[in-house]
Amino acid sequence: MNIKNTALATKAIKNVKTTIGEVYLFENIVAIELNEDIHLDFPTGMEVFNLIIGFYGTEKKIGVISNRVNRFSKSPIDFKKIQSLMKNVVIYCPVTYNLYEAQNTKLERQFFDIDTENFTDINIAFDWVTQFLIDKNQA
Numbered sequence: 001m002n003i004k005n006t007a008l009a010t011k012a013i014k015n016v017k018t019t020i021g022e023v024y025l026f027e028n029i030v031a032i033e034l035n036e037d038i039h040l041d042f043p044t045g046m047e048v049f050n051l052i053i054g055f056y057g058t059e060k061k062i063g064v065i066s067n068r069v070n071r072f073s074k075s076p077i078d079f080k081k082i083q084s085l086m087k088n089v090v091i092y093c094p095v096t097y098n099l100y101e102a103q104n105t106k107l108e109r110q111f112f113d114i115d116t117e118n119f120t121d122i123n124i125a126f127d128w129v130t131q132f133l134i135d136k137n138q139a
Contacts, residue, residue: 001122002069003031008126014055018047021070025055028133029126031065034072041075042082049085056088061136063091063129067122068101079111091132095119 003024014025021034030052056062096102105118119125
């Protein structure tokens with residue numbers, strides 16, 4: 001389900017359409033819906049990475065939700081490079097809508113040095129990340 005079709009859309013502080021997809025910026029969560037058939041790697045993602053860093057800075061702990069409503073490819077070998085750029089991301093949660101994507105997320109976890117959790121519902125993912133960040137900030 002697209003974020004724009006949920007109550008989450010009204011909670012976003014800012015919504016930005018980029019060349020690779022739509023980015024929803026919340027208090028401490030960024031949710032991304034990439035366009036159909038794009039290839040996400042370090043160079044193609046720079047517009048979004050710069051947007052996120054410009055909005056949150058580099059100190060505030062944030063969570064990232066990838067709402068995978070469209071098919072796209074990614075370069076997992078670039079994940080560590082992305083992490084080194086955005087060290088304040090403490091949780092990454094893909095939301096998948098089919099078994100194939102869910103299986104892909106299991107492989108992707110091998111390339112992350114941060115917590116990851118997969119979901120099948122955008123609202124549940126958002127609530128879970130919110131609570132994760134509350135717990136993380138109290139630790």
